[in-house]
Amino acid sequence: MIYCKRCLYAENHPLNIVFNEKGLCSGCLIHEEKDKINWIERSKKLESILLNYKNISGNNYDCIIPVSGSRDSFFIVHTIKNVYKMNPLLVTYNKQYNTDVGIRNLAKLRTVFNCDIMTLTVSPEIVKKITRATMRKMGSIYWHCIAGQTVYPVQTAVKFKIPLIIWGAHQGVDQVGMFSHIDEVEMTRKYRKEHDLMGYEAEDLIDEFDQIYEQDISQFKYPEDIEIEKIGVRGIYLNNYIRWDSKAQHEAMIKLYNYETNYQTRTFDHYNDVDCYNYSDIHDYIKFLKHGYGKIIDHVTREIRLKRLKRNDAINIVKKYIYKKPENLDLFLDWIGMTENGFNYIIDQHRNKKFWHRNENWEWELKQTLIFNNSKIHSIDESLQLNVNEEFKNFIITEQKYSSDKKNSYILIGKGC
Numbered sequence: 001m002i003y004c005k006r007c008l009y010a011e012n013h014p015l016n017i018v019f020n021e022k023g024l025c026s027g028c029l030i031h032e033e034k035d036k037i038n039w040i041e042r043s044k045k046l047e048s049i050l051l052n053y054k055n056i057s058g059n060n061y062d063c064i065i066p067v068s069g070s071r072d073s074f075f076i077v078h079t080i081k082n083v084y085k086m087n088p089l090l091v092t093y094n095k096q097y098n099t100d101v102g103i104r105n106l107a108k109l110r111t112v113f114n115c116d117i118m119t120l121t122v123s124p125e126i127v128k129k130i131t132r133a134t135m136r137k138m139g140s141i142y143w144h145c146i147a148g149q150t151v152y153p154v155q156t157a158v159k160f161k162i163p164l165i166i167w168g169a170h171q172g173v174d175q176v177g178m179f180s181h182i183d184e185v186e187m188t189r190k191y192r193k194e195h196d197l198m199g200y201e202a203e204d205l206i207d208e209f210d211q212i213y214e215q216d217i218s219q220f221k222y223p224e225d226i227e228i229e230k231i232g233v234r235g236i237y238l239n240n241y242i243r244w245d246s247k248a249q250h251e252a253m254i255k256l257y258n259y260e261t262n263y264q265t266r267t268f269d270h271y272n273d274v275d276c277y278n279y280s281d282i283h284d285y286i287k288f289l290k291h292g293y294g295k296i297i298d299h300v301t302r303e304i305r306l307k308r309l310k311r312n313d314a315i316n317i318v319k320k321y322i323y324k325k326p327e328n329l330d331l332f333l334d335w336i337g338m339t340e341n342g343f344n345y346i347i348d349q350h351r352n353k354k355f356w357h358r359n360e361n362w363e364w365e366l367k368q369t370l371i372f373n374n375s376k377i378h379s380i381d382e383s384l385q386l387n388v389n390e391e392f393k394n395f396i397i398t399e400q401k402y403s404s405d406k407k408n409s410y411i412l413i414g415k416g417c
């Protein structure tokens with residue numbers, strides 16, 4: 001397995017990654033742009049784009065912002081509404097695995113920014129049926145969340161003739177350096193299908209065996225090209241115009257708006273996915289079984305590149321989290337109506353045999369190919385390391401506020417704060 005000589009990304013990263021002759025990955029190389037780009041000029045570029053979409057007549061919204069009860073939502077709305085003085089329509093796909101912290105954050109988002117919000121809640125029975133199918137086909141419990149989050153804003157843009165959609169960070173830029181910041185890469189259907197949706201668009205789920213028919217997938221279907229062109233729908237990513245630092249941004253939102261954070265099972269990043277029981281729990285554990293990889297590797301890599309963490313310390317942090325078993329499996333099994341054996345049987349079909357094998361007791365065992373599982377493959381070239389210039393501090397867990405929504409169960413529609 002080839003590992004980057006600076007961060008902890010390897011050739012098994014699910015998004016494409018390439019290495020230069022020194023052994024640095026494309027993600028690390030593109031990340032260096034963050035300290036070279038003139039961000040003041042970039043923010044002026046953003047301003048000029050936004051100006052083109054300002055609805056002067058006042059009879060429509062200026063843009064759409066996809067939001068949730070976590071993950072950069074406060075920062076994006078704060079930037080677009082309060083800094084750039086745009087009038088956004090917020091849209092949110094209800095992922096249904098909602099925590100009470102996420103419900104409270106979303107309720108707060110609705111009120112503190114004084115914005116209109118539209119929510120799509122797909123029938124829970126259809127969501128369960130689709131989730132059973134995506135588990136069987138691709139070993140994913142999260143396809144419906146990603147599909148819904150990435151398509152509902154586009155459907156809304158077409159329906160209400162609001163051409164501009166504003167996203168946070170493009171993972172292809174921020175994580176793996178597939179594009180440069182100055183390419184100003186925008187939202188595409190192709191990237192969504194290949195990388196976000198693991199190659200499966202909604203239409204690909206129609207299947208007699210799973211009893212999924214045309215009418216079940218309509219909420220997840222991408223609008224036709226002709227409709228998109230007619231309105232001129234485009235989606236831009238803020239990390240091409242703003243120096244992206246998720247930790248610093250969330251900490252600013254805690255101070256400004258009392259954004260709530262929460263403990264996460266498989267990572268030290270208590271900021272990004274606090275609205276979901278499954279994202280950094282079951283979904284992330286499945287990722288580990290499938291790709292020998294987990295969000296913790298993204299998170300330490302991000303902190304290495306932002307000069308807050310040394311590579312050796314990062315490896316030790318990964319070891320602490322990567323093997324952790326999900327804590328919320330019972331909730332999920334209860335929701336979907338499945339036994340643990342059934343769940344394990346399905347997920348085992350998707351285990352990557354490059355990383356896992358059965359030992360003599362027929363138990364799954366990790367092979368020695370991964371850096372956190374074998375210290376011998378760990379070589380370090382000091383000249384390629386970045387100087388750490390900020391002390392690595394733990395992510396803050398905010399005080400839990402009170403809401404009357406039920407604890408320890410998914411909240412379909414909550415009252416929040």
Ligand SMILES: [Zn+2]
Pocket residue numbers: 004005006007008009024025026027028029
């Ligand atoms: Zn790297």
